Amino acid sequence: DSGVTQTPKHLITATGQRVTLRCSPRSGDLSVYWYQQSLDQGLQFLIQYYNGEERAKGNILERFSAQQFPDLHSELNLSPLELGDSALYFCASSRTADSGNTIYFGEGSWLTVV
Amino acid sequence: DQQVKQNSPSLSVQEGRISILNCDYTNSMFDYFLWYKKYPAEGPTFLISISSIKDKNEDGRFTVFLNKSAKHLSLHIVPSQPGDSAVYFCAASAGSYQLTFGKGTKLSVIP
Numbered sequence: 001d002s003g004v005t006q007t008p009k010h011l012i013t014a015t016g017q018r019v020t021l022r023c024s025p026r027s028g029d030l031s032v033y034w035y036q037q038s039l040d041q042g043l044q045f046l047i048q049y050y051n052g053e054e055r056a057k058g059n060i061l062e063r064f065s066a067q068q069f070p071d072l073h074s075e076l077n078l079s080p081l082e083l084g085d086s087a088l089y090f091c092a093s094s095r096t097a098d099s100g101n102t103i104y105f106g107e108g109s110w111l112t113v114v
Numbered sequence: 115d116q117q118v119k120q121n122s123p124s125l126s127v128q129e130g131r132i133s134i135l136n137c138d139y140t141n142s143m144f145d146y147f148l149w150y151k152k153y154p155a156e157g158p159t160f161l162i163s164i165s166s167i168k169d170k171n172e173d174g175r176f177t178v179f180l181n182k183s184a185k186h187l188s189l190h191i192v193p194s195q196p197g198d199s200a201v202y203f204c205a206a207s208a209g210s211y212q213l214t215f216g217k218g219t220k221l222s223v224i225p
């Protein structure tokens with residue numbers, strides 16, 4: 001158990017809909033990351049937050065948005081959904097935002113768009 | 115532009131033998147490297163890391179070697195065990211700590 005909690009674990013929804021994926025980082029971790037893993041793809045970095053502020057942005061689509069709240073949990077919103085959004089979405093956290101820190105991953109949220 | 119490459123999608127090794135997983139990178143700014151292990155339907159689990167100021171780091175059966183001039187790192191598992199069967203991801207970061215992952219190598223350890 002990494003200490004990073006993600007909900008929901010599985011989600012099936014229709015195209016055009018909106019979903020919110022939730023993440024609680026490890027106790028004491030200030031930085032939260034979102035990654036996407038599609039079939040045959042490695043882990044693609046989407047976005048990073050540190051202590052409530054956006055720190056780095058990767059391959060996140062404009063249809064997606066995220067935020068980190070004062071209690072440090074984070075949410076990733078996807079809307080409107082497309083078939084190609086079906087993937088495993090991972091949240092991860094680390095103590096700080098600096099290089100040299102280990103990032104710990106949650107178990108992921110499986111999103112299926114039909 | 116794939117900055118971290120794991121050129122072997124899969125690897126099979128006999129139990130008790132050495133497993134060597136390889137990773138190449140192109141970004142000379144990378145200063146921290148990590149290996150993660152991933153079982154199906156689970157999140158990646160941190161395995162071992164190495165800073166660019168070192169060329170070797172060891173943790174039990176796992177050793178990571180870094181060759182900066184060749185922009186190459188490798189993970190050695192000795193001896194390999196069936197429970198090591200998983201997908202192994204190589205990852206690297208440069209300063210602002212945005213991990214860049216390779217596509218993974220699926221290791222199968224045969225009893």
